[in-house]
Amino acid sequence: MSNRVLIVSPHFPPINAPDHQRVRMSLAYFEKFGWEPHVLAVEADYVEGIQDPLLIKTIPCSVPVTYTKALPVQQTKRIGMGSLGLRSFPYLLRAGNDLLRKKDFDLVYFSTTIFTSMALGLLWYRRFNIPYVLDFQDPWLSDYYRKTGVTPPGGHFKYELAQLEAKFLEPKVLSKVSHVISVSPAYPETLQQRYPNLRSDQFSILPFGASESDFELLPSLQVKQTIFDPKDGKRHWVYVGRGGDDMANSLRILFLGIQTERQRNPELWQSVHMHFVGTSYAQGNRAVKTVEPIAQKLGVGDLVTEHPHRIPYFEALQVLSDSDAILMIGSDDPSYTASKLYPCVLARKPILAIFHQLSSVVNILHSCQAGQAVTFASSDQPQKLLPEIITQLNWLISIPKGFQPQTNWSAFEPYTAKAMTSQQCAIFNQCFVTSNKSKSL
Structure with a gap:
């Protein structure tokens, strides 16, 4: 007999958002490991973001999803409140109350960067005595941007408001949490220092899982990507993911290496073009390019095209599949873990x-x-990494088109969605047993 888990994921298909990635990829395997999921999300029309209807095809038909409304962003922005967490909170609370009252759930699981919604866990714990698990994909309360001076995504004003809310809510929510999952080992260390009442056995490090089924589905969808023409004879190197000031150091390392090598052998680089896709969270005219200016400053702007707007999920997969090489650009934050x-x-x-x-x-x-991989320490300047990046660039440009790496798929298996879901459900089991023991005392 399966246990039942209510999964709170405000961003959910058809919204194309990375913070529902773990939930979406796990849904096909929860029942295999003894848990029956029910998702609580916000209707797409109330969410700012790209809609990708193809994502619905990846959700098992057997999984029930309850969608709620939210306050319309067009109205709330007039008073400076665009946050989905605040706009959807009363609706998620009401829908969650109804579900928890009518159905016998054993656990509530939050997997989202809409941190405000995590406060629902505390409310439902007090009302229904049901344990909750928090899955932190990013830090909620963080001094990273303040320490480094780096401009946070969305700007300083929105960041400061979010941090003010985090200072108030995070200690309350974590006071009764059963377990905390994190994609990075750095954040649990911070939380245990911040909240000494939390035990080390209440934390688990769990990266996102890899969805092999998405790539199996991709050819049948016949998705056409519009970023580049894979048959134009050029070597197309692609990066798909966010930009930002915290990635400037990695970009300088890359572009400085290319600048140096192109000066030595300009003909070799005539066929190379790099595409940076989805680098901005903003939409429309608010999307700002953060990659091209660095490339231009280092003299390689003619080799770079930045597409700051986000594209649908399966189109992004098609971009990767059509490319000749993939670039992965990392943050100067040591705790940054790229789900991509x-x-x-x-x-x-x-x-x-x-x-x-x-x-x-x-x-x-x-x-x-x-x-x-080319790796750097926090104190390293791009010039120091020049010999290493040049070695890797020479490797990348010398390999033939159509080259496939000799990936060790046995070593990759622990990172698959199925393997990660198994670990998730083991955590759920532990919380369920502990909760039942405490109720019986």
Whole structure:
């Protein structure tokens, strides 16, 4: 007999958002490991973001999803409140109350970067005595941007408001949490220092899983990507993911290496063009390019095209599949873990990653032998990494078109969606047993 878990994921298909990735990829395997899921989300019309109807095809028909409304952003922005967390909170609360009252759930699971919604866990714990698990894909309360001076995504004003809310809510929500999942080992260490009442056995490090089924589905969808023409004879190197000031160091390392090598052998680089896709969270005219200015400053702007707007999920997979090589650009934040690593590996293309040496991406990439990585320390200047990046660029430009890396798929298996869901459900089991013991006392 399966246990039942209510999954709160405000961003959910058809919205194309990375923070529902773990939930979406796990849904096909929950019942196999003894848990029956029910998703609570916000209707797409109330969410700012790209809609990708094809994502619905990846959700098992047997999984029930309850969608709620939210306050319309067109109205709330007039008073400076665009946050989905605040706009949807009363609706999620009401819908969750109804579900928990009518159905026998054993656990509530939050997997989202809409942190405000995590406060529902505390309310439902007090009302229904039901344990809750928080899945942190990013830090909620963080001083990273304040310390570094880097401009946060969305700007300083929105960031400061979010941090003010986090200072108030995070300690309350974590006071009764059963378990915390994090994609990075750095955040649990911070939380245990911040909240000494939390035990080490209440934390688990769990990267996102790799959805092999998405790539199996891709050919049948006949998706056409509009970023480049894969048959124009050029070598198309692609990066798909966010930009930002915290990635400037990695970009400088890359472009400085290309500038140096092109001066030595300009003809070799005539066929190369790099595409940076989906680098801005903003929509429309608010989307600002953060990659092209760095490329232009380092003299390689003619080799770079930045497409700041986000594109649908399966189109992004098609971009990776059509490319000749994949670039992975990392943050100067050591705790940054790129969920986009797994699609890059599954695309079976040569990968060149530039990441902080403490990022978990580096170990995963090396253990799977799926690509090459140039790593840097926080104090390193781009010039110091020049010999290493040149070596890797020479490798990347010398390999023939159609080259596939000799990925160690046995080593990659623990990072698949099925393997990660197994670990998730083991955590759920532990919380369920602990909760039942405490109720019986």
